[in-house]
């Protein structure tokens with residue numbers, strides 16, 4: 001295997017020019033997927049573009065009342081940002097389920113998203129929270145919902161020369177709460193068999209005015225299940241509403257069977273996890 | 289692309305080494321710099337035997353490209369003892385029998401020291417979660433956890449004594 005070129009550009013423009021110039025080039029963020037794939041020869045890029053030295057690519061800033069998270073920000077840094085962790089605990093917790101401390105000190109949410117594993121842990125949380133992604137490329141910048149970045153296992157929708165520069169989260173709404181849970185056979189260091197995210201808004205009477213429910217590892221991409229959210233809106237999250245929500249989740253889930261779980265198990269668990277995650281989001285919304 | 293010349297600070301010393309652009313930091317440490325304390329157990333981020341501290345954060349050196357190290361500070365197992373004076377974590381590993389074959393030990397020591405550097409008083413639960421990325425096939429982990437908790441207690445003692453005598 002010939003050695004790839006290694007680039008560490010210092011501006012977004014340089015990075016996208018390098019990516020545009022070579023269709024075989026790959027972005028390097030934390031490398032926790034890329035370097036594994038490189039070493040197992042699953043990929044053989046002819047150039048590696050390390051985005052970590054681009055100014056402003058690491059770190060979290062306040063933006064439009066919400067948050068702009070640089071694409072090279074490692075997951076552990078999310079936890080250290082008190083304002084972010086208070087506003088979107090579900091997103092921060094989901095990102096900090098990834099791997100070990102060693103892995104999370106490198107792994108980024110943008111890498112988790114772009115790598116496009118159906119089981120990526122931070123993605124259902126981002127999708128539920130209504131995160132958007134700022135993408136830079138040769139023809140400028142565009143902003144898309146997080147759910148639109150992936151199109152199938154290992155496939156993302158970025159055009160040639162494009163890369164993610166920032167993940168944006170809105171301000172936490174009044175009465176809002178979010179959460180993410182995954183089911184794994186161990187307590188740490190495993191891949192989700194099923195994942196579920198929820199972001200709710202409750203009014204002063206406890207009535208749900210908005211709900212976004214997402215599921216992971218049960219379809220080729222993470223899914224936003226609109227019917228599940230709709231089943232909760234207008235309710236006080238009573239058992240009947242929760243059961244309608246869980247049924248919508250089970251209908252949307254189209255898992256595969258593998259060594260981690262059967263189709264039937266994953267569908268049933270998607271409903272169970274969705275109920276649990278809504279309960280945590282509810283508790284957070286009530287405290288908000 | 290030919291080899292790259294990388295300059296980095298390793299265990300406090302300015303160092304230069306040559307690397308292939310696809311080589312990992314672990315390869316460079318072991319093969320170019322002769323620092324063979326960091327081990328390759330898996331090469332895929334699962335076992336932690338290659339743990340080093342990169343700009344203050346512990347990482348798997350098998351999942352860092354050597355080329356990324358340009359201008360960075362790296363601390364490896366070789367820098368943990370001060371000369372022949374073992375770090376309390378190392379001493380407690382010996383005293384408590386927290387190793388058998390020893391292959392995982394450099395990674396556990398670097399990771400445990402990283403924990404105690406930022407959390408001098410971890411609970412057993414915190415120690416176990418912190419070390420979830422370090423695998424040991426021999427000890428069953430319990431003696432490792434005890435060694436880390438004991439080292440933490442001793443280090444806290446040391447800081448109190450220093451404060452009193454200062």
Ligand SMILES: Cc1cc2nc3c(=O)[nH]c(=O)nc-3n(C[C@H](O)[C@H](O)[C@H](O)COP(=O)(O)OP(=O)(O)OC[C@H]3O[C@@H](n4cnc5c(N)ncnc54)[C@H](O)[C@@H]3O)c2cc1C
Pocket residue numbers: 026027028029030031032033034035036051071097098099100103106107108109110111112113114115119120121122158162163164165189190191192332333334
């Ligand atoms: C031991 C271990 C355990 C793991 N456990 C989990 C887990 O529990 N849950 C989980 O979800 N994942 C897990 N992972 C996978 C991985 O850590 C995550 O997917 C991580 O978030 C990837 O981020 P990264 O910054 O390391 O990405 P990289 O490896 O740098 O990149 C991943 C892919 O995305 C592309 N990319 C990265 N950043 C951008 C960008 N800004 N724009 C465009 N493309 C980009 C790269 O080219 C590459 O194709 C684990 C990995 C390891 C090694």
Ligand code: FES
Pocket residue numbers: 327328329330331332333334335336337338339348349350351
């Ligand atoms: S060798 Fe790096 S984690 Fe196993």
Ligand code: FES
Pocket residue numbers: 386387388389390391392393423424425426427
């Ligand atoms: S002592 Fe043998 S692997 Fe840990």
